[in-house]
Amino acid sequence: MITPGEAHDVTCAEALLDGLDARAVVIADKGYDADRVRAHIRDQGAIPNIPNKSNRKKRFRWKKAIYRERNHVERFFNKLKQFRRIATRYDKLGATFFAFVQLASVRIWLRSIESTP
Structure with a gap:
């Protein structure tokens, strides 16, 4: 949404x-x-x-111990907002913006598995 x-x-x-x-x-x-x-x-x-x-x-x-797990989600959104197109939302259509969010999410995931031994 x-x-x-x-x-x-x-x-x-x-x-x-x-x-x-x-x-x-x-x-x-x-x-x-x-x-x-x-x-x-x-x-x-x-x-x-x-x-x-x-x-x-x-x-x-x-x-508090369970609440600390929220940090993982917040760090992910921080990485996602490093993409200028997402941080500033140039796209007019929600579908286009959402597609780029998905693409950036895949890129973040690929970087994370690339760096693990």
């Missing part, structure tokens, strides 16, 4: 989270700390692992 750049991620969270496997653990940052997002995750049988925002009155438990 490609969303507008100026839209906050939480506005599209429910559509992105549809079809979760039961007992899956959803790791997200504080931007997704909303009651409706947490409820949507739980309704599908998954477990939210989202840190609490500093202004949240009702605190939820989350596991």
Whole structure:
């Protein structure tokens, strides 16, 4: 799903989270700390692992060790945004942009297996 750049991620969270496997653990940052997002995750049988925002009155438990796994995804997006065409999004059509994201992802993956012994 490609969303507008100026839209906050939480506005599209429910559509992105549809079809979760039961007992899956959803790791997200504080931007997704909303009651409706947490409820949507739980309704599908998954477990939210989202840190609490500093202004949240009702605190939820989350596991820091599991949250650290999010670092792998963040590093991947960092590598993806090293491609100027992705970072600036010159493409008008979402399909063209998504195709280039896929191509860049394959290139990143090939580099990673090339460097392993």
